[in-house]
Amino acid sequence: MIVEEEAQKRILDSIHLPGHVASLDVDTESSLMWWHKAVLYQVYLRSFADANDDGVGDIAGLISRLPYIKELGVDAVWISPWYESPMLDGGYDVRNYVDTDPLFGSLEDVQNLIDASHQLGLRVVLDFVANHCSSQHPWFQSALTSSEGSRERDWFYFKDGQGESGNEPPNDWKSIFGGPAWTRTQNLDGSPGQWYFHLFDTSQPDLNWKNEEVLIQFDEILRFWFDRGVDGCRLDAVSAIGKDDDYRDMGFAPDDLYRPDIWGPVPFFDAEGVHDVLRRWRRVAREYPTEKFLVGEVVVRDVERLARYLRRDELQSTLSFDLSKIVWSADAFRQMINTLHGACFEHHSWMTWTLSSHDEKRTVSRYSQDGPAEGVLGDVTPTGHGRARAAYLLALALPGSACIYQGEELGLWEVIDIHEDRLQDPIYFRTGKQELGRDGCRVPLPWEKEGPSLGFSARHETWLPQPQSWADVSVATQLNDASSTLHFFRAVLALRATIFNDDEWDITWEPSPTGVLVLRRGPDFRCVVNFSGEPFCISDDEEALASSSPLTDERIIGVNNGAWLRARR
Numbered sequence: 001m002i003v004e005e006e007a008q009k010r011i012l013d014s015i016h017l018p019g020h021v022a023s024l025d026v027d028t029e030s031s032l033m034w035w036h037k038a039v040l041y042q043v044y045l046r047s048f049a050d051a052n053d054d055g056v057g058d059i060a061g062l063i064s065r066l067p068y069i070k071e072l073g074v075d076a077v078w079i080s081p082w083y084e085s086p087m088l089d090g091g092y093d094v095r096n097y098v099d100t101d102p103l104f105g106s107l108e109d110v111q112n113l114i115d116a117s118h119q120l121g122l123r124v125v126l127d128f129v130a131n132h133c134s135s136q137h138p139w140f141q142s143a144l145t146s147s148e149g150s151r152e153r154d155w156f157y158f159k160d161g162q163g164e165s166g167n168e169p170p171n172d173w174k175s176i177f178g179g180p181a182w183t184r185t186q187n188l189d190g191s192p193g194q195w196y197f198h199l200f201d202t203s204q205p206d207l208n209w210k211n212e213e214v215l216i217q218f219d220e221i222l223r224f225w226f227d228r229g230v231d232g233c234r235l236d237a238v239s240a241i242g243k244d245d246d247y248r249d250m251g252f253a254p255d256d257l258y259r260p261d262i263w264g265p266v267p268f269f270d271a272e273g274v275h276d277v278l279r280r281w282r283r284v285a286r287e288y289p290t291e292k293f294l295v296g297e298v299v300v301r302d303v304e305r306l307a308r309y310l311r312r313d314e315l316q317s318t319l320s321f322d323l324s325k326i327v328w329s330a331d332a333f334r335q336m337i338n339t340l341h342g343a344c345f346e347h348h349s350w351m352t353w354t355l356s357s358h359d360e361k362r363t364v365s366r367y368s369q370d371g372p373a374e375g376v377l378g379d380v381t382p383t384g385h386g387r388a389r390a391a392y393l394l395a396l397a398l399p400g401s402a403c404i405y406q407g408e409e410l411g412l413w414e415v416i417d418i419h420e421d422r423l424q425d426p427i428y429f430r431t432g433k434q435e436l437g438r439d440g441c442r443v444p445l446p447w448e449k450e451g452p453s454l455g456f457s458a459r460h461e462t463w464l465p466q467p468q469s470w471a472d473v474s475v476a477t478q479l480n481d482a483s484s485t486l487h488f489f490r491a492v493l494a495l496r497a498t499i500f501n502d503d504e505w506d507i508t509w510e511p512s513p514t515g516v517l518v519l520r521r522g523p524d525f526r527c528v529v530n531f532s533g534e535p536f537c538i539s540d541d542e543e544a545l546a547s548s549s550p551l552t553d554e555r556i557i558g559v560n561n562g563a564w565l566r567a568r569r
């Protein structure tokens, strides 16, 4: 560990930054940590593969499909929560942090998964949910039955209500999922009691990260999984950990249902206390011969706030959440990439570039329209497919690691016509059915051209229904089509693993026609994405290594397309 750490420090110290441009001037080949350029594949367990035929994906199903993930060409799998859970927020409501939900399998299955992944050379990244637990967790249950001001209640945020009988919430704070962030409890004698705080669903009470017992407990939970061979953690909602002791009203209107735009700094989001917790976790990560990887889901108001999470003794990386929010526009992409890349280099850190997740609308659907992808999406178009591939060419060309959400490699689109009786996302219910929520990007994967649930399960009915049209984009269908999105991803990931030198951390935007982005990385490599209305012609001394669709006459990158280019040798 010492050798690796010292080498890493040497590399980091050698980075000099003017703005977003950085360069490494030492031989780094053997000394970079594994995550510095890794590609993660995000598995949403419930929707990946079902081995026990109950219509819900599980760990055995995932193990059976590990070779598929390996052949895709990624380095690691980040797996959505497998903990024991009432599943009121898809497992992000944890009832037991050190066991697996029977829906997904057993602890032994998880161990088999970790071992099988390692045998294939894949690292395993756990989804670490620490901002909140489930209201069914014994910690919360014993807080409910304990008295006001008790040690048990101090693990959470219990407050008296306002008004004469305390029947108004302690303040006006809103839940990110919609509705008030406070729920009233009942005393043991049935009378109304105190209120507790939950940034997400009522079933997800926030933990008090100023409580030393909570801190110690979670150190042990981290070690529990690291000892079993987990290689790192994706830190769920991490910018919400650590609240200020400031319970002032924020000025939210009582009928404000949905305020996902309140990202802090506010007393309950992006508050100062989070950084001490991150330093503590980083120390735990460093207890192991190969340091464990901590990549955060950091949602904050601006890049200055983001950069603070990437300080040397905090997170090694953060997911580029903002990149999956922007519209199809050259300026928006260039600006966002500069901003995020700059935030990283300020602290000699690494971005994990991603365009999608189980919380976002699918890229193909977002890019099928020109405006913002909020609200109900329209039809999926070939333009959307071309743009999505081109955007991935750009994201995968950037220095740092990257993350691909399952199904993106198939070009799956957002399913917007799931019958309301089948919707499950708490956002849908907490916003009075005004927001469709995230079910549309969580539909089970199509593996086969035919058969029950297109090979996801032996059962016809899956926890969310699949569109029959996904038969045409199933894994089996795409494997037989050399021009498919799946083959595109495989080819691009194979190239990515070999063409970039570890010392090529500079990115430069070259002069180009309006609406065309030309990103240079290293002496030979350029990535071009054509957001403009005109075709773009590459120079004679370059050849295309990969492209979102074939170049006309091997030279012309069409509108809404992109390519990786290399100087001819």
Ligand code: NOJ
Residues within 6 Å of the ligand: 089, 092, 129, 200, 236, 237, 297, 358, 359
């Ligand atoms: C972020 C996760 O990605 C999301 O799916 C979940 O609902 C919230 N955190 C709450 O844990």
